[in-house]
Amino acid sequence: MQSEIQAPLNITRIAVRDSLIRPTVLQASLLGEYASLLMMGHALFGAAWWAAAVPKNPAALIMVLSGLWIAFRAVGGVAGEKSTAAVSVLMLIMTGVLAITGVSRVPEWMTGSIIAPIVSTIILVVLLIVEFLDGRVRSEARLTKPERRKRDGVALKLAFVGLFLAWGLGVPAVKAIYRASHPLPEKLAMERMSFVEEAGFRCGEAMVTACFFALGANIGSFLNVVVWRMPLGISIVHGDSRCPICSTKIANRDNIPIFGWLGLGGQCRACRTEISPRYPIVEAITGTVFLLFYFVELISGGANLPVREINAYRGVLWIIMYPKWDVIGLYLYHCYLFCVLLVLTLMALDRSRIPRRLLIFAFTVAIALPLAFPDLAVVPVWPSLPTGLISSAAYVGAGTIVGLLIGCVLNWAWRRSLQHEPSEQMATIPSSGLIGAVFGWQAVLSIATFFCGLMLVRIMLTDRVDRLLWHLFVTVLIHHLLWRVMSYWSGYVWPHASCSVTSVILPLLIVAACVVVIRRNTLSFSPK
């Protein structure tokens, strides 16, 4: 009776719920709409090609089915049903198997093109993430904030276990099944591993990778303590972690990085006071930096570092199990710099005084290590200089001085806008000096150029000049990941190993021009 009366009013709502095409988080923004249309177009195009080019190949059937499914799901087909995710996972497994094993009897251009199985696999992962976000939006209203965080904690744990099993057991299983029908040629038979051998090896790899993330997250947890206690003059080594409100000692199981906070729902177990999400975020950032460098710098054999030759034998086995100490040393030295930069950034954000003994410690370590281990000085200070103690002394000396000078210039450009944040003024110069000491004078000049350019764009787009050190941190991070690529592309116009005097003038001019513009812009921002 009631539904009959309300029916006319609810027609649109019922029509939306019952129709096959429903709005998802993708349809919430213009960019998302374009992305969903792009995915649909791409999927239909791919399905058509597979159907036309290799109609009798069983792989084509999988690719056409998954293509049609992706096209349907991209525009929100049957969104929000439990079975939808199950079908997507099934499609993901099938295209994933094709991507790992490769497709036989197919023109080569198809398996290496934008309609290759790996592309469909990636898009299916994206669609599953959209599905997950959609589910979250729908259940958002029902759960309280702590409940949501606890659920996120469980989901994150499951995701970690899933990744571990997929890498440790899933990939070897798919390879073993494929090898059963496609044996390796005789001369490669030595490289063949049984399922058990390969699963053992890959589980070991996954364990080592997880350990590096855990190491980073635990160090991040320690950095939180440093940022909180050091400006207050409290010992960073002694004393347990306590709730700042009720002084209850934080139990060991609640002190596990990231998961401890999520498990508590972001509240103190005793007094239910909200614990800042900054703690798990800092732990996640440090863990991610350690993990990123682990892939890009450590087990790649130093692939991101310029000048230095990339190790011939790479991977977990050849870098970590049979330790290559020069790469491991570089990795730890660079991770150390990012930890210090993060601490300085967070202290500036808190507007706390930067403790002098922290600066003394940070500079001592950054300067002493390359003197003791000359391998840590990556780029020669000048092309013709021989390597050795004198060279690495020149490296840290020149780097520190150029870094400090650039820090002073940046500080001068931002002085007006930073008047209400003196800690940021105090942290810019040592941060820049440390970057120079660790990466050398050429890199600090490049970083300053990119940083100034980035800040200029930011001022033009948003009219904001704050959070200087966060942007510096992100610039240094990106520069480090792309260090080799950039010194390779830049040739002789940018300062690097084989630079000339003229190659220094261009970046100096760019920095100077940016600084003048920024200085003029920040003058119009009156201090609070």
Ligand SMILES: [Zn+2]
């Ligand atoms: Zn408490």
